[in-house]
Amino acid sequence: MTRTLKIFLLFIFASSGFCPLLYAQGQDSLYLRAPKISQETKTVKQNSIQKTDSANPLQPVETKEYYDSGELKASYLYQNGKKNGPAKTYFKNGTVNDEVIYKNDKLNGSARKYYENGILHQEAFFKNGVLEGKGKIYDSKGQLAEEYVYKKGKPIIPRGKQEVKKSEPPKVVEKKEQERSDMDSGLSPEEETALVLRAPRSGTQSEPEFFYLRSPGWAGAPGSESKKEEETVKKEEASPWEFEAGYETSQIVYKEPTVMRQSGYMQGVFFSVTHRPKYLQIKSLTYEPWLNMFRYDFRYAFGEMYYKGRLSNGTPYNVDDIPDYMIETRLVAGHEFEEFDPAKLALYFGLGYRYLNDDMSIDPAGYERESNYVYIPVGVEYMKPTKDDWWYGGMLEFDGLVGGWQISHVSNVNPGYGDLTNNQTKGFGGKFSLRLQKKAQDLDFLLEPYYRYWYMADSELTPWLLNGVSIGSGLEPRNHSNEYGVRFIARF
Numbered sequence: 345m346t347r348t349l350k351i352f353l354l355f356i357f358a359s360s361g362f363c364p365l366l367y368a369q370g371q372d373s374l375y376l377r378a379p380k381i382s383q384e385t386k387t388v389k390q391n392s393i394q395k396t397d398s399a400n401p402l403q404p405v406e407t408k409e410y411y412d413s414g415e416l417k418a419s420y421l422y423q424n425g426k427k428n429g430p431a432k433t434y435f436k437n438g439t440v441n442d443e444v445i446y447k448n449d450k451l452n453g454s455a456r457k458y459y460e461n462g463i464l465h466q467e468a469f470f471k472n473g474v475l476e477g478k479g480k481i482y483d484s485k486g487q488l489a490e491e492y493v494y495k496k497g498k499p500i501i502p503r504g505k506q507e508v509k510k511s512e513p514p515k516v517v518e519k520k521e522q523e524r525s526d527m528d529s530g531l532s533p534e535e536e537t538a539l540v541l542r543a544p545r546s547g548t549q550s551e552p553e554f555f556y557l558r559s560p561g562w563a564g565a566p567g568s569e570s571k572k573e574e575e576t577v578k579k580e581e582a583s584p585w586e587f588e589a590g591y592e593t594s595q596i597v598y599k600e601p602t603v604m605r606q607s608g609y610m611q612g613v614f615f616s617v618t619h620r621p622k623y624l625q626i627k628s629l630t631y632e633p634w635l636n637m638f639r640y641d642f643r644y645a646f647g648e649m650y651y652k653g654r655l656s657n658g659t660p661y662n663v664d665d666i667p668d669y670m671i672e673t674r675l676v677a678g679h680e681f682e683e684f685d686p687a688k689l690a691l692y693f694g695l696g697y698r699y700l701n702d703d704m705s706i707d708p709a710g711y712e713r714e715s716n717y718v719y720i721p722v723g724v725e726y727m728k729p730t731k732d733d734w735w736y737g738g739m740l741e742f743d744g745l746v747g748g749w750q751i752s753h754v755s756n757v758n759p760g761y762g763d764l765t766n767n768q769t770k771g772f773g774g775k776f777s778l779r780l781q782k783k784a785q786d787l788d789f790l791l792e793p794y795y796r797y798w799y800m801a802d803s804e805l806t807p808w809l810l811n812g813v814s815i816g817s818g819l820e821p822r823n824h825s826n827e828y829g830v831r832f833i834a835r836f
Contacts, residue, residue, distance in 0.1 A: 639678075
């Protein structure tokens with residue numbers, strides 16, 4: 345009776361969820377359920393599995409799997425009861441089989457598979473548990489055999505004319521319903537229903553393994569249309585690097601209320617470089633960064649302005665053809681939201697510098713002025729696709745002044761005057777634009793009408809010197825500027 349009770353209690357214990365070990369597909373792969381969180385920290389070894397439970401669900405916990413003969417088979421990181429972070433599987437000889445990244449139990453980020461001799465076999469990229477972007481297959485010598493593109497887990501037309509040799513066709517094996525019903529693999533529903541691509545082993549007798557390219561109907565698999573293998577496709581997966589360059593023209597109106605007004609037309613060139621990292625490597629861990637967009641902008645514009653004002657004695661004073669030029673540079677970082685795909689929504693912030701040179705020294709009563717502003721841009725961008733590769737959208741930005749300084753070269757009027765430098769601490773700016781984009785195979789074209797605004801409060805007072813003797817104080821009065829323009833952009 346006592347022995348029967350012990351067996352019954354052991355059966356209840358084993359079926360209550362405390363035994364996390366499950367096999368799937370014979371010896372194909374070994375999966376672990378997420379370890380339960382206990383109130384104490386302990387380490388146990390059971391059935392070639394080593395797991396560590398932590399009382400802190402936010403602390404990453406490493407879980408390892410072993411072959412029956414004792415060699416390390418796989419390692420995972422669990423956080424808050426789910427797979428989070430890099431994971432690896434190994435051949436019996438100790439070389440890496442797979443390298444993947446999990447986020448909340450789903451594959452996210454780059455994934456690689458190797459031959460038993462260490463040569464790269466496959467490369468892929470996952471987003472939310474399904475394939476996304478370009479996938480590559482290499483032969484046993486490391487040469488590229490095939491290259492495909494996936495969109496939301498579904499294959500599209502192959503990117504090139506590389507083909508697997510007819511003597512070594514890949515085999516597609518579907519998971520058996522009986523195996524799927526008898527075993528819990530811990531995979532996502534997308535992975536459970538997917539097909540598993542297996543490549544020939546060239547005579548090697550290594551452990552069977554899962555491959556990454558798993559979507560039914562991918563080019564080359566049964567049921568796919570052979571004509572797709574011969575088509576040349578446009579680029580579907582965005583490069584991590586993006587470049588923009590173009591020409592702009594605008595009108596600027598600058599006012600110092602009750603003092604003067606200056607206006608004119610500017611034209612110039614600009615370029616920007618954008619980088620979108622898919623993941624970051626920090627020591628031995630790989631992360632999918634929240635800041636997934638970094639951009640550098642540069643702008644140069646020049647033109648001639650018309651000045652209308654008064655001299656200090658009240659006499660009207662006008663000057664034509666004043667040479668002006670402007671330089672603006674900045675670096676921004678932000679987050680592009682995947683939830684709005686295929687539309688694109690991004691938030692960003694950064695640090696910028698703006699320089700304006702206005703040289704009225706061409707007139708005997710005028711002098712050169714240099715404006716310098718350091719500011720923080722914060723903005724939002726949105727683009728939405730339509731049919732026939734057209735996109736439309738826009739951006740809205742606020743610019744907060746960090747600090748500025750105005751240099752007035754009054755020595756141009758009288759060599760005895762000392763040049764004035766006035767610090768500016770209060771001000772702000774903004775920008776609004778609309779964008780119309782036509783996507784092409786290698787080059788996109790954009791039209792962007794825009795509006796910019798800047799407001800600066802009164803500057804700090806600075807002593808005005810004549811031959812080293814103070815004769816008063818100089819002030820850069822409050823002012824604002826409005827700029828209306830349009831940009832013609834090429835993106836590649």
